[in-house]
Amino acid sequence: MLAFLLRRLANAVAVMLTVALIAFVIFRFVGDPVEMMLNEQATQAQRDALRERLGLNASPAMQFARFVTNAIQGDFGISYRNQQDVFTLIAERFPATLELVLVATILSLALGIPFGVVTAIRRNSVLAQALQLVSIVGISLPSFALGILLILVFSVQLGWLPGFGRGEVVDLGFWSTGLLTASGRKALVLPSITLALFQITLVMRLVRAEMLETLRTDFIKFARARGLPDRVVHFRHALRNCLMPVITVTGMQIGNLIAFALITETVFQWPGTGLLFIQAVTFVDIPVMAAYLVIVSFIFVALNTVVDMLYAVVDPRLRMQGSGGGGHGG
Template identity: 45%
Template sequence: MFAFVIRRIIQSLFVILVIGFIGFAIKHQIGDPVRDLVGISVSKAERDALREQLGLNDPFMSQYVRFMKNAVHGDLGMSFFYKKPTLEVIVKKAPATLELVFVSSLIIIFLSIPAGVYAAIRPRSWLTRFIMGASIVGVSIPVFLTAILLIYVFSVELGWLPSYGRGATVSLWGWETGLLTIDGWKHLILPSIALSSIMLPLFIRLIRSEMMEVLQSEYVKYAWAKGLAPRRVYFVHAFKNTLLPVITVGGVQLGILIAYTILTETVFQWQGMGFMFLEAVERSDTTLLVAYMMVVGVVFVAVNTMVDIIYGLVNPTVRIAGRK
């Protein structure tokens, strides 16, 4: 198991190096840092001196190595617009995005598991047909259209929930959270539902298909033959083995869910990392764009590495296959 973990960590470090190389290449090719730092009145000689001082005349690989060394120490450059370190800007925006992803993940978990299991156990019931039909519709509708529809129904027509913003927040050990205020929860409901609509149909169909396959296996038939209670057969013998592929897909989709917050945060004017990313695009803040890509890439790699390790603990055959 130790060798398996070490291999996964080495692979993750290699992926992070590749992400850093792509990010630095984008930063190197797009925009001119000297032009963004100084005004138009600065002479060419002063620009050349500043370029030399910043090391922009060094070879590409030398600049890349310097960039990665700084990144290891948490220095991803200065934002041209905010005039602050990019990591500081991202950390300030991160709580809004993480809370949105957290609540959306809870919605996905607590709705997809009972719906998927029921659809597998009762495949011909009218409720199963409704669930599967709704999941097809959910997959087909883009998230921004779902968000606009929710705003129209619950904010414009009914007036039950706010349509934009994050609401009131409180500081908890430096973490600005809206989970401890009623107004924060009111503002969080619609964005969370809109964001969860991306992955919820996928997980319902995945759990249903895996559960139906497991229910046809020999050990489940043997459990029925032993006369075990239906609840024990479904949730101990069948559902437990359904979770293996769900854990794998869930780890990958969690990173994708963070990326999808860009559309959701834009519609709801949610002041998170996704909204910050679009603002950085509009302002041509290349340093902040690259820092965002690095942070999201590292989070994505870390989550997938943890999922691989958990999967290896649950299913020993993965470690054996990896060794071969």
């Protein structure tokens, strides 16, 4: 188990270094940062001073080493656009994105898993057929279209829910949350549905496919032969076996959601990191872009590592190395 942990950790570090290198290369070679930070009237002396201050005269290897050291300490430099510390800038925006993503994830699991089970065990029922049909819409409708549609119906025409912003936010010092106020919760509804719809259908289809596969296995047949009722066979035995891929996909998707919430955030003017990134792109604010890249990658890598650990919790065969056993699902 310890060897497994260390291996996973070494893996994660290697991935992060690669990402840092890419971010560094972007930062270094997409235009000259000195040119972007100073205006056209700046003297050569000013340029040289800034160049020295930014450490751009050192060798690329040294610069990369400094970039990594600084990044580890949370120092990604100063935003070109509003001259703020990049890390603080992202940290301020992060709670908004994470709340949106977590609500969307919970929604996708809470609806996707039962829908998947129902469509698998009552394959020919009207409900299952309807869910399958809706899932095709969910999987093919782009999120910006869905977001605009929801705004049109629920904000503009019915006026039930706000169509933009985050509502009132309670500041807890290290975290600003919209979950504690009524307007904050209301503001969450439409963006989280927009973000979750694809996930719900993804989880549902995944669970359905896995359930159908699992229900054909010998151990399910044997569980029936032991006289266990369908409820137990379906929900305890079969569903448990389907959880591995669900954990994998959910873990990956949380990373994806954080990274790609930017479309939903743009549609709903949600003050999260995605919106920040879009603004950074518009202004070629390279430190923000580089930091965003590194931080999102870090979240990806961290989630993947956590997912690998969770496997061991769900599947006893992975807990003890070298004791044999086949792949899951037969």
